[in-house]
Amino acid sequence: MQTTDVLVIGAGIVGATCAHALALAGLSVRVIDARLGGATAAGMGHLVVMDDNPAELALSKSSLDLWHTWAPQMDAGCAFTACGTLWIAANEEELQAAHAKRATLQTQGIACDMLDAAALARAEPALRPGLAGALKVRGDSVVYAPRAAQWLLDQAAAHGKVVFEQAEATQIDGHTVTLRDGSQRSAGAIVLASGIQAPQLCPGLPLRPKKGHLVITDRYPGTVHHQLVELGYITSAHHSDGTSVAFNVQPRPTGQLLIGSSREFDTTDPAIHRAVLARMLQRALTYLPGLADLNAVRTWTGFRAATPDSLPIIGPHPTHPHLWLAVGHEGLGVTTAPATAQLLAAQITGGTPLIDPSPYAAQRFALQVAA
């Protein structure tokens, strides 16, 4: 049996950032991943400050700051682009929401500006006429998450003691993780960062899959310049329990457009759901009518891991000794991975967390002790 300080299960963006933080803190880390791909490889890689509630705002803002410190060092494959987000207001009511959002963000020192209808049309000529305006959040960015995760692991290995192993974990018992081939690995602490798969290793974790669809187009450079999101997105993301779609389009550095977003609960079927895809694209067409003639080159789905209150679980498992959780990031995994890792590493090492960890504590859910 082999021992290390920390064994991280999951090398997606959350696991990779946790491994990175722990390695830089001087701990020896083993990262295992089954290499089957999860939300990190499926998502948009949109780095966006979200202000639905103070805890979400703190986690996303703190993370964005960390992303910006890393950006100059990341390799070209990570494709970090500080394109900013435009929160689109389709009417007066949404414009008021945009003003309120601006006020909230400015209290946190986040740079943002209001665009009126004319300024919006100049900033994004492809949007349909008649929109009310937008809130521009300048620091929001885009990153190619699978490569960013690899960069973080490479950095961790360069600055600390890190071993990566391609393997599937099948059981966690105290200090020990059993792998698919029957062999075992042990560590002083185990970090579970395997996204929607996590309940398989820790039954009782309150995670529900939220299926999303994405479409990427052929290259049409110059069509769209910022990540464009409708203000109704917030309502879609967090309040509806049924199937919902929202306008969300990202310009890739290649000139391709990445089109989202949709949310369906409780299905784990990875197949494209044609009707949901159609609804999502119809929604996008109401903002960008010119999309109609563009070619979709590829479509895919992914599963966000959602908790009951839409905040991730970051911290020690309340009853399982030596087990730490970094799961449940829903649609903000890439955004909030850095602060997640900082919080988790601080709790494991006894260091000082940058923000208050209590809103993300596992204790807030009545977690069952697994048999």
Next chain:
Amino acid sequence: MPLNRPTPMHERCDILIIGAGPAGMAAALAAAPSGAAITVVDDNPQPGGQIWRDGPQVALPPLAQQHRAALAQHANIRVLTGTRVVGLGARQPTDKAPALLLEDADRGWTQHSHRIILCTGARELLLPFPGWTLPGVTGAGALQALIKAGLDVRGQRIVIAGTGPLLLAAAATATQAGATVVRIAEQAAWAALAGFAAQLPRWPAKALQALTLLNTGVRANTHVLEAQGTTQVQSVRLRQGAHAEETIACDRVACGFGLVPNTQLGQLLGCALGGPLSNGQGLAVDAQMRTTVPGVLAAGENTGFGGSERALVQGAIAGHTAAGHVQQAQALRGQLARWEGFAQALQTSFVLNEQLKALPRADTLVCRCEDVAYADLAPRQGWIDAKLHTRCGMGACQGRICGAATQHLFGWTPAAPRHLLAPARIATLAACGGPAPEDPGAAPPG
């Protein structure tokens, strides 16, 4: 849009035939007397597939002309050219076959039918080598197709390379079009070529074809090493045997390494593979040309490589089966067996030289759509692992080129297609998500 009526989002027929090459045309003509509503779909501008491709520089063989004329005579056969299957559609309970999503230059729609006959043919195996992305480097069958479509090659120096009978056919087309075919570099050994030539006299029409195809520029045991040039190909390096190399100045390199059956649509529908004349990579069909998916049949080169004669008979059997003509389908079995016998015998060993796997350099692109280099793929464990680390296979060709290439280079099995078979307009996907409005009792979409 010349008229104000809305274009239908749903269309229906009894028998839907994908591909208007010999197999597809034969299927349509066999089924036509039943009176069934038949729609034949092909993404090329004219029917004919590859072997009967039409164009401004083409004199169609009589058999091709007869088939084209016969198609036009049946009022119940509708041929849609310039039309492509982009994916699966939303099926209705009354359909006895899967629904398909179709697109042409103007619109997209869901096509419903009771029988689908897949006659999607085969494509060339294109393998990466240094310089293969240079303008002027094409496949061998590709050169034929481009010439037929009006490519002017008069006075051009062309090197043809790769493997298989297609090289000789391409050389003939190029020579007739006024090019100088400087070299035909067949990577197989002389024994293979001799074996192939020895079989030809058994095959009625092919012996004649072979005579017109013989060319003194043929070198066996010779393969391409590198295409060279700046903005386009200017020369090509070849290796003969173990050591001898030569560099030939040329305007074009036409290099193809045999055929790969076009099974993507079949696989998307769930059809099993296993065609005997295709190393198990073609669509599996029974004696009536039915695939393993109810309502779906297949005929032609997508089931295995047997030439146009076999494709015609398979197509006819499929058409009869789809129309319910059991006896007429049966009656063709003897003919089919004969052509399959020839095809088996003709399956000489145009086996690919192991050296071809070593052609790519570290920076040679393997995925041309996303510019993924050999060095980025070689360490990966398989197709899925490659997609976690690179964008290989995520581009417009849906992995058709790089999937076949990585299968050859590394032994990876490309994943079956999952939704889109080809790029599709956003308008098509936005409009075609659910059942037809005139069927309120239709099953839930998706």
Next chain:
Amino acid sequence: MTYTSNTPRTVQIAVNGVPRQVPAGTSVAAALAQQPPGTTRTSVTGQLRAPLCGMGVCHECRVRIQGRIRLACQTVCAEGMAIDTDAGNAPGSAMPCP
């Protein structure tokens, strides 16, 4: 193709704004190849590309015709057709707003 007395022997097209006459029935790919190197597009890392497979499989011959991306090898030149190749456009020219 059979030519009647009414069939035009050539059609007029424009490639990247430059007018050209091509024989009727010529594919867009063949028409582009009249001006070597017959480039149809620029790859994502900036390489010039031209048709590879000639039969609608490889998608190297993507060009823009009247606002839509189409495959040149499967499109026949029509009178008045305006064809734009993206050769010469730098890839990734969708730069973020400052």
